[in-house]
Amino acid sequence: MPHFTPRRAWAPLGDTEWAVLAPFLRREGSAGRPLGDAGRSRLDAMLWIAVSGQPWHALPEQFGKPDTVSRHFRRLAHAGLWSRLLVALTLPQCPPALRGIEYWLCRAARRAMRLLRMGGLMLARRLGLYSALPMLPCYMPNRDLSEALHRFQARLLDRLFSDPPSPGTLTRLGRLLAYAGGRRVWSKKFAPP
Numbered sequence: 001m002p003h004f005t006p007r008r009a010w011a012p013l014g015d016t017e018w019a020v021l022a023p024f025l026r027r028e029g030s031a032g033r034p035l036g037d038a039g040r041s042r043l044d045a046m047l048w049i050a051v052s053g054q055p056w057h058a059l060p061e062q063f064g065k066p067d068t069v070s071r072h073f074r075r076l077a078h079a080g081l082w083s084r085l086l087v088a089l090t091l092p093q094c095p096p097a098l099r100g101i102e103y104w105l106c107r108a109a110r111r112a113m114r115l116l117r118m119g120g121l122m123l124a125r126r127l128g129l130y131s132a133l134p135m136l137p138c139y140m141p142n143r144d145l146s147e148a149l150h151r152f153q154a155r156l157l158d159r160l161f162s163d164p165p166s167p168g169t170l171t172r173l174g175r176l177l178a179y180a181g182g183r184r185v186w187s188k189k190f191a192p193p
Contacts, residue, residue, distance in 0.1 A: 002128030008103040010051040050107035077112040106131035
């Protein structure tokens with residue numbers, strides 16, 4: 001069921017929350033050192049940044065170097081961690097500890113949307129986790145609808161040469177295409193002076 005996750009203030013990860021998140025961080029057959037406590041503090045730092053909305057350079061010293069944490073965040077985003085966690089949040093067998101930090105995970109995924117691109121946006125929208133989206137869903141392009149309308153438009157234009165369309169068909173099609181592309185965030189009425 002689509003929803004906005006209620007806000008939850010940031011706190012360091014507890015042992016049960018870390019135990020639930022650790023399997024998502026470990027990839028089978030992946031090379032490299034195990035993260036251990038360093039991974040836990042980095043994940044705490046990533047979640048703090050995501051929930052606070054601060055830039056990376058504002059990261060408190062207790063979490064380590066901002067460049068190291070942001071590089072690790074990007075690596076995890078490219079490895080698909082935030083997408084896997086979003087999917088896990090929507091499963092019926094989702095552990096309560098994971099569901100308890102849903103807001104933090106959605107905010108982290110929201111921060112990673114620039115890296116996840118359209119695939120991440122569509123995943124969050126299909127899963128109904130609106131807190132993971134960088135904008136309201138009505139302002140986002142609807143990729144499925146726009147592709148279907150584009151195919152319909154091509155068929156309609158092929159038929160135009162054989163049968164004239166009923167009055168208003170092209171106007172309605174244009175409005176549907178504009179809707180599928182997402183609303184404009186700034187209209188002329190609300191533009192700054």
